[in-house]
Amino acid sequence: MKIRILSMFLTVALLTVPLVACGKTAETDSFDGIYEDEEYVETDEDVVVVGFSQIGAESDWRKVNTESMKETFANAEGYELIVDDAQQKQSNQITAIRRFIQQEVDYIVLAPVTEDGWDTVLGEARDAHIPVIIVDRMVDANNSLFTCWVGSDFLLESKKVTSWMNKYFTMQGIDGSEINIANIQGTYGASSQIGRTSGLSQAVRDNGWNFLGAECGEYTQARGREIMAQFLNKYRDINVVYCENDNEAFGAIEAIEAAGRKAGNNIKDGEIMVVSFDGVSDEALDKAGEGKIACIGECNPLHGPRVLEIIENLEAGITPNKFEYVDESIYSGEDRITTISVDGQSYYVTVLNK
Ligand code: AHR
DSSP states (O other), rough: OOOOOOOHHHHHHHHSEEEEETTTTGGGGOEEEEEEEEEEEOTTSEEEEEEEEOEEEESSSHHHHHHHHHHHHHHTTTEHHHHHOTTTTTHHHHHHHHHHHHHOOOOOEEEEESSSSSSHHHHHHTTTTEEEEEEOOOOOSOOGGGSSSEEEHHHHHHHHHHHHHHHHHHHOOOOGGGOEEEEEOOSSSSSSHHHHHHHHHHHHHHTTOEEEEEEEEEOOHHHHHHHHHHHHHHHHOOOEEEESSSSHHHHHHHHHHHHTTTTTOOOOTTTTTTEEEOOSHHHHHHHHHHHHSSSEEEOOOOHHHHHHHHHHHHHTTTOOSSSSEOOOOOEOOOOOOOEEEHHHHHHHEEEEOO
């Protein structure tokens, strides 16, 4: 823990002696607080201050992820969490990290919107000796620029979902050549988009599916709906849509139903199969139970306790693993498929009640 000196606000403090805030008097030589949105907040020097740069609130997953961080640190004694919502913009994330550096926080947690473009600002954090913990998506930067990463294996998530699909088609006697699939992608350049898109491309090649096309759905329901409506007009023979998160799938289902079609596994009878990722909300799990979403690759958003454990270890002088992948399942309402296999390893399917 450090004594915090706020260079950014020093001028203000010097011009305003004594500086009165929160009902207390603070002078520059006895500073023991931080500024949040230019408001003076008193902190204890024994408090560990964590600055969290969050991407935004594009999906149910993201909201649960933010809540996990807030709840964990609110309940942990001796911590203060400052959350910055970047509204999907990398430039806002870079500004937030620079502000955290000026505030001399003890740790920076970054959920990066895309993989590229972090070298300079992470170099600045390293020069300031502030450990950076990356969560969820990865950064494409030298490993020396961050302390560690914790998140999902997005390629494995995709391989599990496509393995489930292949098993289902085989079980139904549907040949690969009968599959006409389109892809609603996540935010371009995000690790989750890269991994999930890449897993789909491999499955298309391996199983001889017909790939119709892909559009970026930005992980939102509105874009999912819009893109699916376009797909339905453009690809008359579409029978599977691979959505890269549940919110896109909700939008796709709305578009399918608005076009008078049905979302479901029975593609031989004209239904359109929808698959997706996350499995965070009741709505998603209910839709999987009903068969409107055939299969969901779990993406676990509960990183708050994981980040806290990493920081506690660092405080105790213990070096965390550089990369930590979380265990994840897959969900489906189809009770005839209870296991799937990926690269020779078998995984259980969590079968949901109808
Ligand atoms: O990077 C994880 C992805 O980001 C989740 O699947 C998606 O819902 C979120 O917005």
